[in-house]
Amino acid sequence: MTSQPTESSSSGIGDAATPAVADRAAFQAELDRLRAREKAHTREGDAIAAARRRLPMVEVDPRTPLTGTDGPVPLIDIFDGRSQLIAYYHMWHIGRPAAEQCEGCTFSTSQANELSYLHSRDVSYAIFYEGPYEEISRYRDFLGYTAPCYSVPQDSVDRLIADRHFGILACYLRDGDQVYETYWTTGRGNEVMAPSYGLLDRTVYGRQESWEDSPEGWPQRWGSKGGQFQLNGRPTVQWQRIQAGLDDDLGPMPDGWTRCPCSLHTRR
Numbered sequence: 001m002t003s004q005p006t007e008s009s010s011s012g013i014g015d016a017a018t019p020a021v022a023d024r025a026a027f028q029a030e031l032d033r034l035r036a037r038e039k040a041h042t043r044e045g046d047a048i049a050a051a052r053r054r055l056p057m058v059e060v061d062p063r064t065p066l067t068g069t070d071g072p073v074p075l076i077d078i079f080d081g082r083s084q085l086i087a088y089y090h091m092w093h094i095g096r097p098a099a100e101q102c103e104g105c106t107f108s109t110s111q112a113n114e115l116s117y118l119h120s121r122d123v124s125y126a127i128f129y130e131g132p133y134e135e136i137s138r139y140r141d142f143l144g145y146t147a148p149c150y151s152v153p154q155d156s157v158d159r160l161i162a163d164r165h166f167g168i169l170a171c172y173l174r175d176g177d178q179v180y181e182t183y184w185t186t187g188r189g190n191e192v193m194a195p196s197y198g199l200l201d202r203t204v205y206g207r208q209e210s211w212e213d214s215p216e217g218w219p220q221r222w223g224s225k226g227g228q229f230q231l232n233g234r235p236t237v238q239w240q241r242i243q244a245g246l247d248d249d250l251g252p253m254p255d256g257w258t259r260c261p262c263s264l265h266t267r268r
Contacts, residue, residue, distance in 0.1 A: 017217025019204060057173060057180035064159045066150040067133040075160075075172075076179055078150065084123040085172040088112070088193065089152070089161070092131030095259035098142060098248035099234035103226050105167060106143070106235040108193040113146045128152050130166045132254040142241055142248050169193065 022030070062076035079085045088109055091102040115125050126148040129136040133151035140149045152160060161168075169192075170184040191197050200207045206214060209222045222228035231239055242248065253259060 013205060013208070013219045013221075016205065016219045017215065019215075052183055055183060057182045060172065060179045060181050061159055062174075062177060062179040064156050066128065066152055066156060068148070068150050069137070073150070076174060076177070078124065078126050078148070079172075079174045079179075080124045080148075082119070082122045082124045083174050084121075085174070086118070086123060086125045087128050087170050087172065088126075088190075089166045089168045089170065090127050090129045090136075091166040092129050092136065093260035093262065094131050094135070094257050095253035096250075098139060098238060098250055101139060101235065102167070103229035103235040104190075106237060107229040108169075108190050109145065109147070110143060110235075110237040111195060112193050115147060124148075126150060128160070130157075132257045134254040135250045138250045142246055142250075143237065144241070 060075065062074060064075040065072045066075065066078065067073070078087075088105070090105040090109060093100055093102065109127050112125065118125050127140075127145070127150070129149060129151050131151060136149055136151055160170075164184070165186070167190070168184050168186040169190050171182045173180045173182050197207060205219055206212050207222070207228070208219045209224055209228050210220045211224050212220065214220060229235060238248065
């Protein structure tokens with residue numbers, strides 16, 4: 001039986017310190033000073049986006065095969081007739097249960113489900129998994145993803161990853177029968193996929209992570225090596241599915257695949 005998260009692990013922040021109390025005028029004056037910095041930050045973000053739109057691009061084989069619901073599908077078909085594609089490359093621990101799948105990738109992809117606004121700009125979105133389709137499709141169903149999901153066969157990894165790693169967000173442009181990569185990012189660059197972080201940054205206690213510059217007495221309950229995306233030993237977003245009675249069984253490891261050899265699991 002799967003254990004449930006304890007009350008203490010998901011409870012509030014308790015008796016943490018609080019900001020000084022001010023009257024409305026003093027509060028607004030401080031906020032106005034901060035707002036000037038926020039506006040400058042927004043304008044700098046606009047300038048960076050403008051530079052991003054002027055980057056060169058690199059050609060990618062449009063026939064690179066991936067695996068979907070109906071079997072092999074070429075990269076160019078994943079554009080679904082649109083001119084652009086955003087793809088998130090999801091790490092995967094082959095043969096491991098749902099609770100042991102990448103908490104950071106799950107954090108990112110679980111928050112990118114509404115695609116109509118992207119589609120209105122002629123942009124498709126898909127998740128490209130490092131693992132076998134049989135496993136990742138069960139994970140997709142368990143988490144309730146609406147975004148298209150594909151497995152990247154071993155023979156296609158080098159063509160798409162190109163000496164990088166899974167856990168990247170990449171953008172592509174289709175020009176007729178040709179496909180080009182126009183941008184990629186990883187690490188904190190992937191935070192654009194997670195509106196919950198942007199919202200937490202607006203709250204008084206922020207993300208409550210140990211690296212943040214917060215006043216003394218502020219709660220900092222989370223580290224920065226994956227634990228910030230977990231609750232009671234599994235990706236946080238999985239718990240509400242477990243509590244709803246959904247099955248997180250990923251089934252037997254598919255033929256032709258070997259169990260995940262990463263240090264996370266080989267040291268157990």
